[in-house]
Amino acid sequence: MNFPILSSLILLPSIGALFLFFTRSKSENKITVKYVALFTSLVNFFLSIYLWFLFDQTTSAFQFVEDRIWIEGLINYKVGVDGISILFIILTTFITPLCIISVNNSITKRLNEFLIAILIMETFMIGVFCSLDLVVFYLFFEAGLIPMFLIIGIWGGTRRVYSAFKFFLFTLLGSVLMLVAIISIYWITGTTDVVQLYELGIDTKYQNLLWLAFFSSFAVKTPMWPVHTWLPDAHVEAPTAGSVLLAAILLKMAGYGFIRFSLGLFPSASEVFTPLIYTLSVIAIIFTSLIALMQEDMKKLIAYSSVAHMGFVTLGIFTIQQQGIEGSIIQMISHGLVSAALFLCVGVVYDRMHSRLITTYGGIVTIIPKYAVLFMVFTLAALGLPGTSGFVGEFLILMAAFKDNFLVAVLASLGVIIGAAYMLWLYKRVIFGKLINSELKKMIDLNKSEAFTLTCLAIPTLYFGFYPEPLINTIEVSISDLINTYNYSVASK
Amino acid sequence: MMDNIELIFPEIFISLSIMFLLILGVFKKNSSKIIHNISLLVLLITAVITFNETISVNPTVIFNKSIVIDYLASFMKIITLIAAFVVLLISSNYLRTFKIFKIEYPILILSSVLGMMIMISSNDLIVFYMGLELQSLALYVLATFDRDQLKSSEAGLKYFVLSALSSGLLLYGCSLIYGFTGSTNFSVISTQFNANEYALTFGIVFILVGLAFKISAVPFHMWAPDVYEGSPTSVTLFFTMVPKIAALTVFIRFLYIPFLNLIDQWQMILIFLSIASMLFGAIAAIGQKNLKRLIAYSSISHIGYALAGLATGSNEGIQSSVIYMTIYIIMNLGFFSCLLMMKRNNVYYEQIDDLSGLSKNHPLLSISLLIILFSLAGIPPLAGFFAKFYIFKSVIEQSMYFLAIVGLLSTVVAAFYYLRIIKIMYFDEEKESYDNDQSVWLKFSLTVSTILILMYFIFPSELIDAVSKINII
Numbered sequence: 017m018n019f020p021i022l023s024s025l026i027l028l029p030s031i032g033a034l035f036l037f038f039t040r041s042k043s044e045n046k047i048t049v050k051y052v053a054l055f056t057s058l059v060n061f062f063l064s065i066y067l068w069f070l071f072d073q074t075t076s077a078f079q080f081v082e083d084r085i086w087i088e089g090l091i092n093y094k095v096g097v098d099g100i101s102i103l104f105i106i107l108t109t110f111i112t113p114l115c116i117i118s119v120n121n122s123i124t125k126r127l128n129e130f131l132i133a134i135l136i137m138e139t140f141m142i143g144v145f146c147s148l149d150l151v152v153f154y155l156f157f158e159a160g161l162i163p164m165f166l167i168i169g170i171w172g173g174t175r176r177v178y179s180a181f182k183f184f185l186f187t188l189l190g191s192v193l194m195l196v197a198i199i200s201i202y203w204i205t206g207t208t209d210v211v212q213l214y215e216l217g218i219d220t221k222y223q224n225l226l227w228l229a230f231f232s233s234f235a236v237k238t239p240m241w242p243v244h245t246w247l248p249d250a251h252v253e254a255p256t257a258g259s260v261l262l263a264a265i266l267l268k269m270a271g272y273g274f275i276r277f278s279l280g281l282f283p284s285a286s287e288v289f290t291p292l293i294y295t296l297s298v299i300a301i302i303f304t305s306l307i308a309l310m311q312e313d314m315k316k317l318i319a320y321s322s323v324a325h326m327g328f329v330t331l332g333i334f335t336i337q338q339q340g341i342e343g344s345i346i347q348m349i350s351h352g353l354v355s356a357a358l359f360l361c362v363g364v365v366y367d368r369m370h371s372r373l374i375t376t377y378g379g380i381v382t383i384i385p386k387y388a389v390l391f392m393v394f395t396l397a398a399l400g401l402p403g404t405s406g407f408v409g410e411f412l413i414l415m416a417a418f419k420d421n422f423l424v425a426v427l428a429s430l431g432v433i434i435g436a437a438y439m440l441w442l443y444k445r446v447i448f449g450k451l452i453n454s455e456l457k458k459m460i461d462l463n464k465s466e467a468f469t470l471t472c473l474a475i476p477t478l479y480f481g482f483y484p485e486p487l488i489n490t491i492e493v494s495i496s497d498l499i500n501t502y503n504y505s506v507a508s509k
Numbered sequence: 510m511m512d513n514i515e516l517i518f519p520e521i522f523i524s525l526s527i528m529f530l531l532i533l534g535v536f537k538k539n540s541s542k543i544i545h546n547i548s549l550l551v552l553l554i555t556a557v558i559t560f561n562e563t564i565s566v567n568p569t570v571i572f573n574k575s576i577v578i579d580y581l582a583s584f585m586k587i588i589t590l591i592a593a594f595v596v597l598l599i600s601s602n603y604l605r606t607f608k609i610f611k612i613e614y615p616i617l618i619l620s621s622v623l624g625m626m627i628m629i630s631s632n633d634l635i636v637f638y639m640g641l642e643l644q645s646l647a648l649y650v651l652a653t654f655d656r657d658q659l660k661s662s663e664a665g666l667k668y669f670v671l672s673a674l675s676s677g678l679l680l681y682g683c684s685l686i687y688g689f690t691g692s693t694n695f696s697v698i699s700t701q702f703n704a705n706e707y708a709l710t711f712g713i714v715f716i717l718v719g720l721a722f723k724i725s726a727v728p729f730h731m732w733a734p735d736v737y738e739g740s741p742t743s744v745t746l747f748f749t750m751v752p753k754i755a756a757l758t759v760f761i762r763f764l765y766i767p768f769l770n771l772i773d774q775w776q777m778i779l780i781f782l783s784i785a786s787m788l789f790g791a792i793a794a795i796g797q798k799n800l801k802r803l804i805a806y807s808s809i810s811h812i813g814y815a816l817a818g819l820a821t822g823s824n825e826g827i828q829s830s831v832i833y834m835t836i837y838i839i840m841n842l843g844f845f846s847c848l849l850m851m852k853r854n855n856v857y858y859e860q861i862d863d864l865s866g867l868s869k870n871h872p873l874l875s876i877s878l879l880i881i882l883f884s885l886a887g888i889p890p891l892a893g894f895f896a897k898f899y900i901f902k903s904v905i906e907q908s909m910y911f912l913a914i915v916g917l918l919s920t921v922v923a924a925f926y927y928l929r930i931i932k933i934m935y936f937d938e939e940k941e942s943y944d945n946d947q948s949v950w951l952k953f954s955l956t957v958s959t960i961l962i963l964m965y966f967i968f969p970s971e972l973i974d975a976v977s978k979i980n981i982i
Contacts, residue, residue, distance in 0.1 A: 086969065086970075087969045087970050087973060088970050088973070088974075151898075154889065155889040155890050155894075155966075156889075158888060158889045158894075159888065159889045159890050161888060162883055162888060165928070165931075166935065169931075169932060169935060169936045170935050170936060176936065177932055177936055180928075180932070180936075181925070181928060181932070184924065184928060185921060185924065185925060185928075188888075188920075188921050188924055189918070189921045192914075192917035192918060192920060192921060193914070193917070195898075195901065195917060196901070196905065196910065196913050196914055196917060199898075199901055199902050199905045199913075200905055200910075202902070203905060203906050
């Protein structure tokens, strides 16, 4: 394989963005601009599908590796994928075109710049999942702040400034310690190359501090309780497409980071800190689910449910068992699809009524039936009904958790029940009930593009719910290898 | 005596040019434009000569070891010259607007550059002091250049009084060192001193105080915001960049050549200066409303990072500081190019609120400023991130974790006020648009600096290669 497929995936959206930058954004070529962006992201999507097609599922080694000297003797530009990262890349390239399709009515000003920001964002997100060098990873990880800050700040709601600042500063504060850790790793081992670091291992005496530094960054990004407070604000104020990107992909960077770096590089520290993660995860699951019950703003409710779902993910990862980590990855993919869809659903009614409050709605099932059906699919997927992808992830995670720690598993299961409660209650209040607000009668059902995006998301949600085999096959070998290495290094300590 | 005189040919050339231009200015009426252009040429030629004659020379000491020509000197001189060149290039419209487009302006800049070149090359306390005073005297006048403005005169006076005080401290330090080592020459001092002599430490401290004043490191920064605000903007631009290069070079030479063995004594001082500058600069900038004051505090905090590199006591640290200053200068040039573009009907605007909604009226200008500000905040993949990355790499190499963590945390604080400018530009309602008739050179310097910042990550090795030849220890 000489064709640098991963670099193409990373660069292509940026080239599209550059193209858009030189296009004058006049009102008459709004459609053209959108098609350019859509075309770029679709090409990227098919390229990533092709990547999945070429991907060899039988090995845990990194594939499609590109290794170029970037700064002599210091950093190499190294990218590659294994079973863990490839699914996230496909998720990214899948969600981005849907985001671009969804920016119909919601973005009225500066469409051109908005699309540029989204495409640049895609570059950085793919970069995060590909990079096999800690510095390159950090670069992409942090760079994503810039477009997201602008997306929230320019196109957001009324409290957009506050939310954008909170998002930016929280994440930056978390990340700077990771930078210290990365540089320290460089001086301890002499390299920041992840593959080499896997082989070399890091001295146990440094691991705890390094783990904490990485944790501070990932915990903010995940987000874990108690540093989750930026998420509801950011979600509520961001435009629909921004919320979708944030929920579907940005949050996954941290989960991915936990698997790739925290487990992979610091096995003994991971063992030490597992109780911490368990505690925070369980608090996140139960506490934020309870908060979600009380929300009156639909977006805020979904945002809190994201925190709870990510609590399951972190719980699953740190069970450090095959099922647990598989479950976490599937949960992340599923949450990527479902939360994206739910935010789009909120966006649909918001575009029509300009309100996100649950009390505005009620009894709209007869007025917009198609919407009601699709919304139902995603509600059920979010609460983990068997037959949806949400179930597979949660089930695997809970199974692994029961093996490891009974109490934690019971508490987490409690969270599942509360999760069902708030999602169903949300659905009931929005879709069913008496039609009180007469304004709602004027609502029109899904238009073609909305129906298309939501269906696109519904298909994989259901498909992987019934048949998660393709996902599991892809990640299986990489995870079992990761766990073997982990057990080996913990045992040899 | 006259051996190797060609090595100081750049200095000789620039001094002859100054004299020639002075005479030309006196005898020819309305010659400010010609002198302005000739000065540009002189700076350019001097940079070329320096590049050709000295950059590849092996380290040489001449004139009784009082002048040293090495890679560090040549590199810093070229940066000084280029920075001064750009300042002169983009300031002509501003000066014309304020009717201070006079012959003295370029000549004063040339003289201060000459002083800095001497400072950069100095290997002797007396030579260093001469260079320092030459550049300071020129800078006092430059600060008050818009003499009909009360603020400008105030700035100049303030700078003069405080700077004179610091020069006094510096001289006192020099005399102490001379008294306890019997020499003013860096190379001689390094062989002669007795490390147990407390007075020697006092001498070092006094000199460090004087130098810290020149680079406006906390707690000797008080003059900077007032002087930066009061001086004409083009002079502020000069202040924020050029004198700091020279002072930083002297920092390097003074600490690393004679007193490397006393690192225990001065390392703590530098760490303190560095942490105080980084934190104070970041926190104090939050409340500012004037862009020039804000950039004053921002430059204080940036100097803190450069000092962090120097505090390491290693070659990597010095190199990272030099890289930091180079990138900082590029960012600063870009920032001030934007500031000089904020003109409407011959009035220049410099409040932060004047940037309100800039992105609607001037999309290209605001995207450049956006990139520059994110880079100043140190967000990857822009050049400012790499600058900080190298600094922290060398700091952590010496296991100075506290310094690294405080430094990185203060970048988060600093990010806040850069973000605030971006917020005002992008999220707020627009105001009247600014004039679009900017000079070509202003646009040019903004474009070039923005592209350099944006594209730095593609060719990061070039600058490292250039700097890696600096070996002081």
